[in-house]
Amino acid sequence: MRPAVLLLALSLPVPLVAQQRVDRRMAVSSTAAIRINDLVGMVRLVGWDRDSLVVVGELPARAGQLYFGGSRDAAKLGLEGTDTGSVVSSATLEVRVPRRARVSVRAAMVSLDADGLEGDLEFITTAGRLHLEGAPRTVTAETLDGNVEVAGPVASLRVRTAGGTVVLRGVRGDLAVTTVSGAILIGGARIARARLETVSGEIAWKGAIERGGTLDALTHSGNIELRLPPTLGADLELSAPAGGITSEFALRGKPGASGTLRTSIGDGGSAITARTFRGQISLIKQPEVDTNPAAPGGISGTSQ
């Protein structure tokens, strides 16, 4: 390139990175239904104490245009015209919603960090991931290939992923987790009902079950490890035809046909079913099970 041409090129006012600043706001009701569609990059979703919806942040040009609007009870925001041929990972947005809002996030590829929510959250993605802290009333998360981490006493939690790992801490109430190959790792839980299913992943549970509650764990080829309070009373049905069963609890009876053992610990009261075709089942006494999500080590130290 000739020097004069080079000088001319350098002097042209063309930004090296076309980044658009986003700052949009509107009033909504405290329990508004908010739909967030097709965002990309990193999104922080924050529940706050104001009846307004705010989105701030920066978007590269190839992320497309932001649309934003709706009524007090139903608002919608999202991106259109995104260059689907490129990975837009440099987008960073923060979306603030009323704490008790009902929020739905659908996006093919987004990394979502959520906290402060107390309403309902639905998150459906192809390869995005979810990291949530707090206590929404309900959470439904579906991702094909991303990890899901939830820390907090969510009352009703539904997680479905194929290859992602699911890590839950301090969860409460009603729980359903399904994966294909991803592991299901749960700590500090206290649940009334939990159904954990995977095809080839491991299941590791550390927590308590309310009296009368149920815990069902099913994996085809992974191991199941249940760390339970020593004082727990539960009726057990354990099937591990190939891998066998090990227990720190005194189990009466022996596995019968197909390696199934049906017995009780303590005075019963809860119901635990664990099945693995190829893996092993381990029952471990965990005296220090701390189901307080606010306790140090309970939910602290999540990804930052």
Added chain:
Amino acid sequence: MDPDALSLEVRRAQAGDADAFAALYRAHVGRVHAVCLRLEGDPAAAEERTQDVFVRAWDRLPGFRHESAFGTWLHRLAVNVVLAHRRTEWRRDLRVTVVAEPELLESPRLSPDPGIGVDLDSAMVKLPPGARAVFVLHDIEGYGHAEIAEMTGIAEGTSKAQLFRARRLLRKALDR
């Protein structure tokens, strides 16, 4: 050593020439030792495995068909040698203890010197053996979860869980 010369040395070593094999040792020992050290996490054990790898390579060299580069073949052999040696320990670690301790995800006990930055190699040494093995094989050596599952005898899901955990522990160690 240039590739042509290396190929010549390989052929001479295949024919039983120990001097040629010594040249191959000098050309590849650093790479082999690196993978042994990362998988074992212990310098003394890594030296032993490095020796085992080259002894095994000498034994198997007549069967080497030049379908891949010698370095690739030797590297795979090194991984297999370490895995075979530690398989029992790793499988116990991978299948029972490690995956079932979600609290370890929350409070990693990695850096012995808080406040002093650690590099990745130093942090890896502190990982539990199973998690270290999966991290090294997947993120450093480039094996897929299916291959790791096959090599180590664990489920693919376990491999993924270990990788997730290893990355989390390492990140926290390196973030300090």
Added chain:
Amino acid sequence: MTSQRPDDDETFLRSHISDLPQSIEPPRNLWPQIEARLTPRARSRTRPVLLRLAAAIALVALSSAVTWSLVRRSGPVVTVATAPVDRAQLARLARAGDVMKEGLGSSSLAPETRAILARNLVVIDSAIAESQRALDADPGSPVLADLLRAAHRQRVEFLQQAARLPRS
């Protein structure tokens, strides 16, 4: 505004990994010990190799037999709260999965998404095949029937999830 940070641990570690040296020389020369352990090449290795191969085959066969016997082992039947084998239900589940799979085949999913779907279907289908083989060998096992039913159901639910995916 949220602070900048890598979107996950993998991204964070990538630069550290790329900085790792590919080669780390051992602190001392190991060649003398190696050389001392090398057996002269003239000695035939054929017989030991064949013996090792035979032993490996025997071990695999033994392992399979043990696993199989565990799966099929007989003994006192413990009452299990499971439904009996319902082959018609299993067939319906299998058919439902096949129909959904065909539907997804003609949808506008991205190639990467298709690859993820295919990879996970392989995992599920192999679990179904394994459960089916075990049930064929032990047709009266309610637990095996439950596991097979669960695998079929997981296949259907996985395909339903795929159908709900955002298309952008």
